[in-house]
Amino acid sequence: MNRFKILHKDKSSRVGILKTAHGEIETPNFIPVGTQASVKAVSPRDLKELGAQVVLANTYHLMLRPGANLIEEMGGLHKFMGWNGPVMTDSGGFQVFSLGLALEHGVGKFLQNEFTKSKPRLNKVTEEGVIFQSHIDGSKYTLDAEKSIDLQVKLGADLIVAFDDLESPLHSFDETLKSLELTERWEQRSLKAFKKYAKAGQLLYGVTHGGVFEDLRIRSAKFVDKHFDAIALGGAHEDRKTLYKVVEWTVGSISEEKPRHLLGIGEVEDLFNCVERGIDLFDCAAPTRRARNGSLYVSPGSGDYSSLKGYQAKNYTINIKTSKFSKDKNPIDKNCKCLCCTNFTRAYLHHLYSTGEILYHELASIHNLFFVIDLMKKIRESIGNNRFDTLKNSWISF
Amino acid sequence: MNRFKILHKDKSSRVGILKTAHGEIETPNFIPVGTQASVKAVSPRDLKELGAQVVLANTYHLMLRPGANLIEEMGGLHKFMGWNGPVMTDSGGFQVFSLGLALEHGVGKFLQNEFTKSKPRLNKVTEEGVIFQSHIDGSKYTLDAEKSIDLQVKLGADLIVAFDDLESPLHSFDETLKSLELTERWEQRSLKAFKKYAKAGQLLYGVTHGGVFEDLRIRSAKFVDKHFDAIALGGAHEDRKTLYKVVEWTVGSISEEKPRHLLGIGEVEDLFNCVERGIDLFDCAAPTRRARNGSLYVSPGSGDYSSLKGYQAKNYTINIKTSKFSKDKNPIDKNCKCLCCTNFTRAYLHHLYSTGEILYHELASIHNLFFVIDLMKKIRESIGNNRFDTLKNSWISF
Numbered sequence: 001m002n003r004f005k006i007l008h009k010d011k012s013s014r015v016g017i018l019k020t021a022h023g024e025i026e027t028p029n030f031i032p033v034g035t036q037a038s039v040k041a042v043s044p045r046d047l048k049e050l051g052a053q054v055v056l057a058n059t060y061h062l063m064l065r066p067g068a069n070l071i072e073e074m075g076g077l078h079k080f081m082g083w084n085g086p087v088m089t090d091s092g093g094f095q096v097f098s099l100g101l102a103l104e105h106g107v108g109k110f111l112q113n114e115f116t117k118s119k120p121r122l123n124k125v126t127e128e129g130v131i132f133q134s135h136i137d138g139s140k141y142t143l144d145a146e147k148s149i150d151l152q153v154k155l156g157a158d159l160i161v162a163f164d165d166l167e168s169p170l171h172s173f174d175e176t177l178k179s180l181e182l183t184e185r186w187e188q189r190s191l192k193a194f195k196k197y198a199k200a201g202q203l204l205y206g207v208t209h210g211g212v213f214e215d216l217r218i219r220s221a222k223f224v225d226k227h228f229d230a231i232a233l234g235g236a237h238e239d240r241k242t243l244y245k246v247v248e249w250t251v252g253s254i255s256e257e258k259p260r261h262l263l264g265i266g267e268v269e270d271l272f273n274c275v276e277r278g279i280d281l282f283d284c285a286a287p288t289r290r291a292r293n294g295s296l297y298v299s300p301g302s303g304d305y306s307s308l309k310g311y312q313a314k315n316y317t318i319n320i321k322t323s324k325f326s327k328d329k330n331p332i333d334k335n336c337k338c339l340c341c342t343n344f345t346r347a348y349l350h351h352l353y354s355t356g357e358i359l360y361h362e363l364a365s366i367h368n369l370f371f372v373i374d375l376m377k378k379i380r381e382s383i384g385n386n387r388f389d390t391l392k393n394s395w396i397s398f
Numbered sequence: 399m400n401r402f403k404i405l406h407k408d409k410s411s412r413v414g415i416l417k418t419a420h421g422e423i424e425t426p427n428f429i430p431v432g433t434q435a436s437v438k439a440v441s442p443r444d445l446k447e448l449g450a451q452v453v454l455a456n457t458y459h460l461m462l463r464p465g466a467n468l469i470e471e472m473g474g475l476h477k478f479m480g481w482n483g484p485v486m487t488d489s490g491g492f493q494v495f496s497l498g499l500a501l502e503h504g505v506g507k508f509l510q511n512e513f514t515k516s517k518p519r520l521n522k523v524t525e526e527g528v529i530f531q532s533h534i535d536g537s538k539y540t541l542d543a544e545k546s547i548d549l550q551v552k553l554g555a556d557l558i559v560a561f562d563d564l565e566s567p568l569h570s571f572d573e574t575l576k577s578l579e580l581t582e583r584w585e586q587r588s589l590k591a592f593k594k595y596a597k598a599g600q601l602l603y604g605v606t607h608g609g610v611f612e613d614l615r616i617r618s619a620k621f622v623d624k625h626f627d628a629i630a631l632g633g634a635h636e637d638r639k640t641l642y643k644v645v646e647w648t649v650g651s652i653s654e655e656k657p658r659h660l661l662g663i664g665e666v667e668d669l670f671n672c673v674e675r676g677i678d679l680f681d682c683a684a685p686t687r688r689a690r691n692g693s694l695y696v697s698p699g700s701g702d703y704s705s706l707k708g709y710q711a712k713n714y715t716i717n718i719k720t721s722k723f724s725k726d727k728n729p730i731d732k733n734c735k736c737l738c739c740t741n742f743t744r745a746y747l748h749h750l751y752s753t754g755e756i757l758y759h760e761l762a763s764i765h766n767l768f769f770v771i772d773l774m775k776k777i778r779e780s781i782g783n784n785r786f787d788t789l790k791n792s793w794i795s796f
Contacts, residue, residue, distance in 0.1 A: 037749065041756040045737070066749045070725060074745055082741045327468060339443070343480040347472055351435065351464045358439035361756050 003203060004230070004259040004280075010383040012251070012278040018259050020086040020158035021201035022078060023053070027259065028275045028383075030266060030376045031056045031088060031283035032369050036065065037081040040288045041361040042369060044083040050338060050370040051377065054086040054159075056283045059151050060095035063141070064134050068154040076156025088159035088283070089152045091190075091207070092143050094234075094264065096130045097166035099123045105168045107236075125165060127182070145189035149204075153197045160198075161232055161263075162190035164207045169236040176211040183209050184223055191227055204228060205261060209235035212242050214249050221253035232261040233279070244273055251278040266372065268297070268316045272392045275379055287372050291364035294321040294353055297371040298333045300395055316395075318346075320364070325350040338370035339363070401601060402628070402657040402678075408781040410649070410676040416657050418484040418556035419599035420476060421451070425657065426673045426781075428664060428774045429454045429486060429681035430767050434463065435479040438686045439759035440767060442481040448736060448768040449775065452484040452557075454681045457549050458493035461539070462532050466552040474554030486557035486681070487550045489588075489605070490541050492632075492662065494528045495564035497521045503566045505634075523563060525580070543587035547602075551595045558596075559630055559661075560588035562605045567634040574609040574634075581607050582621055589625055602626060603659060606648050607633035610640050619651035630659040631677070642671055649676040664770065666695070666714045670790045673777055685770050689762035692719040692751055695769040696731045698793055714793075716744075718762070723748040736768035737761070 003019040004027075018025040032039045032047065035058045039047055047055065057077055062068060074080045077087050100123035101107070123132035129144025148163035163186045167179040187206055194204045206228030210216030224231050233250050237243040243265070251260065259280050262270075266284025274282070290296070295317045298304045305313055318325070318332070331341035332349060340349070340363040352360035382391035401417040402425075416423040430437045430445065433456045437445055445453065455475055460466060472478045475485050498521035499505070521530035527542025546561035561584050565577040585604050592602045604626030608614030622629050631648050635641040641663070649658065657678050660668075664682025672680070688694070693715045696702045702716055716723070716730070729739035730747065738747070738761040750758035780789035 036753045036755055037746075038753075038755045038757045041760070043737075043757060043760060044741070061753075065753055066724060066745075070745070073725060074727060074743065080743075080746055080749075082746070326464060327471060329472065339441075343442070345472065345478075347464075347468070348435075348478055348480070351478075355434045355436075355459075355463055357434055357436045358756060358759050359436045359441060362439070362441060362760060 002229075002257065004257065006257065008384050010386045010388045011276075013275045013379075013383050013388050014278065014280070015380045015383045016259070016280060018280070020054075020203070022084060022086045022158055025053045025086055025281070026380060027280040028271075028376055028379055029053060029281055030271070030372050031281060032288065032373075033058070033283055033285040034081065035285070036061050037071070037077060039365075039369070040292065041365040042288070044081065046339070046362075046366055047083065047369070048085070050366055051373045052085070052369065054088060055083055056088040056090065057081075057155070057157070058092070058095060059089045059148060059155065060092040060143070062089075062155060063092065063143070063151050064136055068151040072154040072156070078156060086158045087156070089155050089157035089161065090263070091148045091152070091161040091163040093148070093164045093166055093207075096123055096132055096143060099132050099135065100125065100130070101166065101168045105170045107168055107170060125182075127185075129163075129186075145186045146193045149190050149193035150197055153194075153199060153202065156199070158201065159203050159205065159230070160194070161205045162187045162194075162207055162228070164209060164234060166234070167209060167211045167236050169211065169238045171211055171236070173213055173216070176209075176213055176216055180209050180216055180220055183207070183220075187224070187227065203230050205230040205232040207232045207234040207263070208250050211236045212238055212246070214245075217246055217249040218253045221250040225254040225258070228258075230259045230261070232263050234263045240270070243270070244277065247274050247277045247279060268372070268375065269314065269396065271372070271375065271379070272396055275383075276388065276392065287368035288365045290317065291368040292361055294319050294364075296320050296332045296349070296364055297368050299335045299371075302333050302335055320346065320349050320353055323350075332367050333371065336367065336371060337374070338367050340367040340370075400627075400655065402655065404655065406782050408784045408786045409674075411673045411777075411781050411786050412676065412678070413778045413781045414657070414678060416678070418452075418601070420482060420484045420556055423451045423484055423679070424778060425678040426669075426774055426777055427451055427679055428669070428770050429679060430686065430771075431456070431681055431683040432479065433683070434459050435469070435475060437763075437767070438690065439756075439763040440686070442479065444737070444760075444764055445481065445767070446483070448764055449771045450483070450767065452486060453481055454486040454488065455479075455553070455555070456490070456493065457487045457546060457553065458490040458541075460487075460553060461490065461541075461549050462534055466549040470552040470554070476554060484556045485554070487553050487555035487559065488661070489546045489550070489559040489561040491546070491562045491564055491605075494521055494530055494541060497530050497533065498523065498528070499564065499566045503568045505566055505568060523580075525583075527561075527584075543584045544591040547588050547591035548595055551592075551597060551600065554597070556599065557601050557603065557628070558592070559603045560585045560592075560605055560626070562607060562632060564632070565607060565609045565634050567610065567636045569609055569634070571611055571614070574607075574611055574614055578607050578614055578618055581605070581618075585622070585625065601628050603628040603630040605630045605632040605661070609634045610636055610644070612643070612647050615644055615647040616651045619648040623652040623656070626656075628657045628659070630661050632661045638668070641668070642675065645672050645675045645677060666770070666773065667712065667794065669770070669773065669777070670794055673781075674786065674790065685766035686763045688715065689766040690759055692717050692762075694718050694730045694747070694762055695766050697733045697769075700731050700733055718744065718747050718751055721748075730765050731769065734765065734769060735772070736765050738765040738768075
């Protein structure tokens with residue numbers, strides 16, 4: 001049953017291989033997000049060419065459209081979306097959180113918008129599961145542990161995730177504990193459903209919670225480690241500093257030999273800091289979402305940092321929308337070997353963005369995904385050579 | 399100077415080669431439209447892979463954004479858009495027409511919308527040229543023969559087009575004659591400017607006009623044939639039947655050995671009927687525009703025609719938006735060898751369209767362009783084998 005093998009360690013960071021029925025995943029690695037069975041603006045062929053080894057699809061979105069039964073009927077997610085590599089699905093728990101507490105507390109994806117703070121939640125959590133309204137047409141759905149696992153099994157994912165309740169970063173200790181206890185019961189039900197329904201080769205991740213409280217995080221880590229073969233780190237963290245603490249508390253309380261997936265995290269700084277703390281896998285919509293908004297990754301040494309300030313410099317991005325790029329003959333990142341950077345200038349990308357051309361989204365998304373996935377490759381190589389620190393320092397302390 | 403060579407004739411249809419500084423174009427052929435220096439949703443690599451041999455960009459749009467000077471500074475259109483094959487530009491005349499008479503008469507692109515009939519024109523035609531307002535920000539521009547040629551030379555197109563005045567299909571004989579006389583003066587100015595400015599290897603098309611009037615069409619054809627090495631058929635035609643008449647009148651009055659380009663036409667039925675009448679080249683935004691609207695080409699023998707009626711059957715399309723395709727495991731067209739049809743089902747395309755995924759546009763546009771360009775290849779082969787009629791009958795009389 002041990003499909004994860006650690007090949008080499010450099011302090012706490014490690015390189016390994018996670019085997020699935022649809023191929024091997026080299027770790028540490030980054031998983032592009034294909035919410036609706038499509039990584040936004042990037043074809044499976046381009047995904048493969050840019051080096052992606054696995055994609056993640058969102059169970060919540062697919063249960064609404066086109067429905068897990070339809071995808072099963074079409075031969076499963078791999079066949080449906082024309083991607084024959086490994087596929088991961090999530091439990092739907094995070095989206096349910098977004099429709100509930102995240103709206104009510106004004107946190108998560110909704111944090112930046114003042115107006116959302118007063119919005120009523122679109123879900124209701126009970127012992128059984130969650131009743132929620134579709135964000136598309138308002139129709140009512142229920143999601144619980146058994147249903148989440150059933151959906152993910154039907155989708156045919158290689159890597160699937162137990163159903164959990166998400167705490168809010170604004171929760172007190174007692175509220176967080178209550179949420180964690182519910183998660184633990186739901187995870188046991190998930191495990192039971194998995195044993196009953198799962199197809200050969202599927203791997204189930206348990207998800208650790210406990211908010212920002214060390215003892216709850218440790219309790220959750222030990223619980224998940226006891227019951228599951230693969231560990232996903234989930235739940236709330238107030239800021240970057242807490243996130244790293246959460247990773248340390250969790251990694252310190254789980255088995256060495258199990259794969260560790262940090263859910264929904266993928267900015268450059270986090271990749272370095274969490275690989276350093278022993279994380280193997282990341283997924284995040286940031287590269288493609290950034291691309292659509294004109295935020296394109298550049299590497300240290302691209303000559304851009306001197307002109308960047310604060311947020312952008314920290315996030316290793318340029319904003320292709322700004323007019324200073326309208327005559328820039330350089331590729332987005334002169335160190336990048338992606339399809340976009342080897343063929344097109346910043347001036348052209350700026351033009352495509354300004355004129356609303358769809359091609360912009362393809363090229364920008366390919367660049368941002370290549371950039372992050374190529375960075376993970378460099379990170380693996382650096383660990384293999386016991387030079388992770390050197391690589392990290394050349395990026396983090398530019 | 400003769401860069402066009404006819405290789406074989408089958409009655410009036412012919413196969414040939416048009417040589418440019420950026421490669422050869424096999425004729426008859428179809429030219430995808432890349433209005434803003436991008437064929438919508440299709441990368442240059444995919445264009446090449448799907449068989450496109452040449453692309454057309456719109457001078458009017460590029461003069462507004464990003465400007466011909468900027469593109470020249472960036473090394474010309476080929477380099478700017480990452481396409482190293484032949485490029486054609488138009489004169490800007492048609493877009494000016496769209497902003498003027500087409501708005502006033504409710505014809506052309508605006509014919510379908512009742513509300514546009516009452517709109518005031520956004521341009522003013524004088525002997526010198528046209529003063530018009532940008533459709534983007536309302537700022538004033540002038541375009542005339544010398545400027546149009548200068549812009550196209552700066553863009554660095556291989557195939558460029560003389561500046562013309564466009565008649566309305568609602569014009570009387572006298573109005574059409576007056577417009578034609580203006581076009582003739584502008585074309586002579588275009589020719590003069592071309593001789594002065596053109597870079598080595600650029601080829602200038604004269605454009606024939608004369609509306610729906612046989613004697614004016616013949617006059618225009620003879621005028622253009624006398625002065626230009628390449629002939630583009632432009633201007634107004636009320637309907638498909640008139641269009642074919644216009645082609646016959648024109649082709650009957652021009653030299654055999656010059657390339658003949660039918661501007662802005664490219665539906666399947668028209669391709670067959672106009673190749674049959676001696677046309678060598680077509681350009682049209684229909685394949686990519688149809689794709690964006692869910693209208694995808696299917697071939698006779700794909701089993702779809704029995705269920706299609708009227709407009710759709712006539713246009714060789716299915717509407718991927720309709721729910722009957724939600725579980726259809728077939729490719730869009732089972733006879734098609736494009737990237738989309740060899741990898742994805744109608745069900746997946748329907749899902750991508752329904753959920754607003756950008757990938758839909760890439761795949762659908764690739765399919766529609768491949769379909770039309772592959773059809774032109776089949777047409778060339780059929781002419782080479784003296785079997786054009788057989789091929790046409792298998793398509794037109796399904």
